[in-house]
Amino acid sequence: MRFVPFELERWQSTWENRVRFNLAESGVHPLSVQELLGLAGASAVPLLEVRLGYSQSNGTDLLRQRIAALYPGASPDHVLVTTGSAEANFVACWRLLEPGDKVAMLLPSYLQIWGQAQNLGAQVRGFDLHAGNGWEPFPEEIRAAIAPGTKLVVVTNPHNPTGHVLSDDARRVILERSREVGAWLLADEVYAGAELNGKTTPSFWGSYDKVICVSGLSKAYGLPGLRIGWLVAPPEFTAESWARHDYTTIGPAGASDHLAGVALAPGVREKIIERTRRILNANYPVFEQWLKRFGDTFSWHPPQAGAICLVKYRQGVGALDVVERIRAQHSVLLVPGEHFGVPQHIRFGYGNELSELQAALAETELGLKRIFTD
Template sequence: MNIRTFDLERIQSLYENTVPINLTESGFHPYTLEELLSVDQIKMLSSTVLGYGQTNGSIPLRQIVSSLYPNCNEDNVLVTNGSAEANFIACHTILKPGDEMVMMVPNYMQIWGIVEEMGCTPKKFHLREENNWKPDLEELESKMNSKTKMIALCNPNNPTGYVLTENEMKSVVEIAKKYDAWIYCDEVYKGADLDGIEKHSFYGMYDKVMVNGGLSKAYALPGLRLGWLVGPEELIADTWAYHDYTSLTAGILSHKIGEIVLQPEKRKEVLNRNISMLNENLKITQQWADEHSNSLTFVPPKAGGMVFIKYNYPINSTELSDWLRLEKGVFILAGDVYGMDNHFRIGIGAEKKELLKGYSILSKALNERFDI
C-alpha cells in the first residue's frame, strides 16, 4: 500500500459507533431533519428529483457559499463531498512530486498522508502548548525554502481550539509571500467561536490562498458530506478537473439542504445553537478537569468542538484509550494520533447528559486505576 493508514479516522470509524459512551466526536451533536427544517422545507425535499445536479455545485449553493468570503463569487467555489475530499483535491491541484509543504501541528493529519503519498516532503511547525498554543512563526520560517509550495493550516485548530490572531495571520501571509508559496487553510470550524464573534478567513488576504469549509463541524451536519473549496477562479477551475476524477459530485439532497442552512438567518440560528452548547459544555469540562487538577490540564479552546487534555498518568495514550473503551465503555481519542503522547481529545459538542455520564465514568475509572 502506497499511502499510510489515516489513524485518526480509522480508529474513530472502528469504535465510535459501538461504544456506550463516545467522547471523541469532533463536532456538535448532529441535527435531525425535523429539528433543522420546517415542514414545508421537508416537503420540498421530498419532491426533489434525485438526479446528479451540477457537479461543481449548484449555482445557488455556490453563490451563498461565496457570500461568506470577501470579493468572492460562485466561480471561486467548488462544492465537494465533505472537507476531506476538499483536502485531497487541494493537495493534488497545488502540489506535484518533489515539492515541500510545511504544516501546522498538532493538526487533523489527513493532508500529511496525502502529501507523502504524492511524493512530496511534509515538514512541521508547531503550536506551542507552553505558550497557550500560539504558533511558532520563527520555526515556520525556518522550514521554508525555494521548494516550499504550500503552508497548510487548520484555523480554528483541531485539536487545540486555538484561533490565530489577525497579526499572526498577517505574519503567515508575509512568510508565504516571501517564498511565493500557497496558503491552504482548513477552516471547517469557522463560525464556532466561543465568544460568538466570527473571525476572518485567510481568503482575501493574499492572492495565493485557498481555504476549505463545510457543514460537518461548526454546522453539526456531518452526515450531509457537504464541503467546499474557495480560491482564485483559475485554481478552482483546476480543482473541478480533479473533482471529476474523485466523487464527481456531492448528493443533490445535500445541495438543497446546504442552500437552506447557509441563508443568513438560518446560519445564525445554527451557529448560535452550537456556540451555546460549546460554552455550556466547556464549563462542565473545566469543572471536571479541576477535580483532577493534579493529573489533568488543558488550555481552554477559543473555538471548535473539543478540548485537548494533557495528563501525567504513567500510561501511553493509546493504552489509556483502549483500556477505557474496552473495560469502561468510554471512548476518548488518544494523543498518539496527533503524535502527542500524554494527551487525549474529548469532544465537547456532545449532548450535556452524555458528557456528564462520560465524566462520571472517567472519574471513577481514573481514580480506580491510578489510586488517586
C-alpha cells in the first residue's frame, strides 16, 4: 500500500521554527506557562511538584472530569486524553477502519483523516464546501457522499481551512444521513470556542449514539505546546481507543496534564477563550484591510472561527509555487491551498501578536506583488 504523507504537517514541521514570520499557524499567539498561571491566579508550586513519572495514561481523573463536564451527560469514562487532537483522530480511525471501509468527509479539509484512512486501506469520498454557497455543502452532495455502507463520516466544525461554521440545516442533514446508513460520525471540534462573534459552536455531542467528539487545547485555548487533546465517545469505544493509545504515545506528559487541568478549571477556561476572541477580533480587521489593498486580486469569506482565512487569488500561478517563493525569499510561512485539496488558494493565519502580524504582512506584500506581476 502506498503511504499517503500528510503534506500540510510535513510543510509546517519542516519550516515553522525556521522562518522569521509564521503565518501558517491556525491558533492564536500561544500563552507562556507564566501567563497561563497568571491568568488562572494559580501558584507555580503544584507544577514544580509534578513528579516526572508516567502519568495516568488515559488522562488524570481530574482532567477527565473537567473535560467530561464540557459534554452534557458524559462521565470521565467517556473521555480519553491524548497527545493533541491529532492523536485522538488517529486512534479513533485505527479503532474503526479496515481495508475496504468507506469514509466520507468534508472537502477542503485538514487532511489528517483523509490520508490516515487511506493508509489504513479505506476509501475516502469527499463532499464539497462551496465557496459560492458561503462555504456550505449541498444536501444532495452530502447524501451522495455518505453512501450506504459508509463506516465513518468526518466533519470539522468550526472548519479548517475556511473558518466556516456549518448551518443548522447542514448539521441536520449530516446527522440524519449518518444515522440512516449507520455510520460513525467523528466531529473534530478543536476550533470550537474560537468564534469571532462570541457564540460557541454547538457540539455534535448528544445528537447521535455513534458520535465521537474530538477536541483539544491547541486552537481555542492557545496552548498547542501542551500537546493535550481528547476524544469523547461511548465508554466502550473510548476504552478500545485507549488500547490503541497504548501503542502510540502511552499517555500524555504529566506536566501537560496538570496544566491542562488548570486551563480547564471553571472560570479559567472562560478567561482563556475571552483572550483568544480578543486577539481574533483585534487582528482580523487589520488582515482584511491588508487583503483589500490588493484590489480585485483576492476573494474570500470572512472566517467565523479560528485564526485562519482561506483566500483565493486570480492569477494562474500555483499556490505551492507562491508559498515556496514567499518562504525562500521573505522568510514568511504560508499554507498552499493544495494542502487542503483546494488549488489557487492560500491559507493565512492571523493570530500572531499584532505588531508581528503587521510586519509579516508587509514582508508578504513585497513578495506577492512581485510574484503576481511576474
